[in-house]
Amino acid sequence: MEQVIDVSALEPPEPLEQILDTLADLAPGDWLKVRHRRDPVPLYPMLRDMGYRWETAHLAPGEIEIVIWPADMPAPGGAEAGGVGQ
Known part of the structure; x- marks a missing residue:
């Protein structure tokens, strides 16, 4: 299930x-x-080290919109990790 947070005003x-708490x-x-x-x-780099x-x-x-998911899970909703996310 998708969780959404907006940190744009922080x-x-x-x-x-x-982000890390969520x-x-x-x-x-x-x-x-x-x-x-x-x-x-x-x-x-933190996400990579944490297995995301x-x-x-x-x-x-x-x-900016960032979709983050566990590395052991398929990309959600057609997202594909590119570049640094692989």
Whole structure:
């Protein structure tokens, strides 16, 4: 099941903290969709180390969407991890 959070109005480090807290509470089989205003580059190595994959979409200036899912699960909804998310 998809969980959605919007961290676009938060100031650092709150977006990172909220993303990590939400991931810690995900039920098996769930994935996370994050709405952000910037590309959270420091998050990606953390996700890899924690066993997650992700896809980042730049929808418009200041509008980023990141889908994050466990690496042992198929990509949700047709998402395909690209680049750093593999």
